[in-house]
Amino acid sequence: MRKAGVVAVVVAAAVVLSPAVAVAGVHVTHPRDEAAFLDYFDGHLSGEDTPPTPMPSTDALLEQGDRACAWLATQPWAMLRTDEKFRFAAMADKYLDQMSPHSDRVGPFPTQYDVAGAAWTYLCPATRYLQKPHYVFNQPGD
Numbered sequence: 001m002r003k004a005g006v007v008a009v010v011v012a013a014a015v016v017l018s019p020a021v022a023v024a025g026v027h028v029t030h031p032r033d034e035a036a037f038l039d040y041f042d043g044h045l046s047g048e049d050t051p052p053t054p055m056p057s058t059d060a061l062l063e064q065g066d067r068a069c070a071w072l073a074t075q076p077w078a079m080l081r082t083d084e085k086f087r088f089a090a091m092a093d094k095y096l097d098q099m100s101p102h103s104d105r106v107g108p109f110p111t112q113y114d115v116a117g118a119a120w121t122y123l124c125p126a127t128r129y130l131q132k133p134h135y136v137f138n139q140p141g142d
Contacts, residue, residue, distance in 0.1 A: 029126075030125040030126035030128075030129050031125070031126075032122070032123055032124065032125070033122045033123075033125075034062065034122070034123065036122045037061070037062070037065060037118050037119065037121075037122035037123050038058055038061065038062075040118045040121075040122065041055060041061060041110055041114075041118065055110075061110075061115065062123075064112070064115045064119075065115055065116075065118065065119030065122075065123045066119070066123065068095060068115060068116040068119040068120065068123075069119050069120065069123050069124035069127060071095055071098070072091070072095070072120055072124060072127050072128065072131055073124070073127050075091065075094075075131055076131075077130055077131055078131060078132055078133040078134070079133075079134060080133070080134055080136065081133060082133040082135055083133070086131070086132065086133045087132075087133065088117070088120075088132070091131070092113055092116050092117060095116050096112055096113060096116070099112065
């Protein structure tokens with residue numbers, strides 16, 4: 001009888017702790033990368049098409065990116081739900097729609113859409129991984 005009790009406690013602990021371990025594993029395998037976030041704006045969005053508008057400061061970009069990440073963390077997890085509303089473009093549109101019209105903007109360039117996309121990719125990739133749909137058989141891209 002004592003063995004059964006120990007086994008039950010171990011199984012119960014595994015059931016309770018396994019989601020926490022899985023989430024912690026996602027955070028370890030998807031680390032924050034501020035340098036890549038800032039490089040995105042230096043490299044990807046600069047060049048011949050760059051408007052003459054000066055880029056915002058790195059602090060302003062990071063602050064806006066952190067806001068986008070904080071907002072994303074409040075959204076429901078898609079997990080195996082593959083509805084369009086959980087895809088990147090729909091989430092970005094929802095984020096932009098819910099932003100206060102008087103919130104601090106980084107400026108006309110880069111766009112808020114660019115900042116949110118880069119933030120979710122580089123500043124909070126674990127959150128984005130947990131929020132996005134996970135397809136069982138195929139992934140159409142996001």
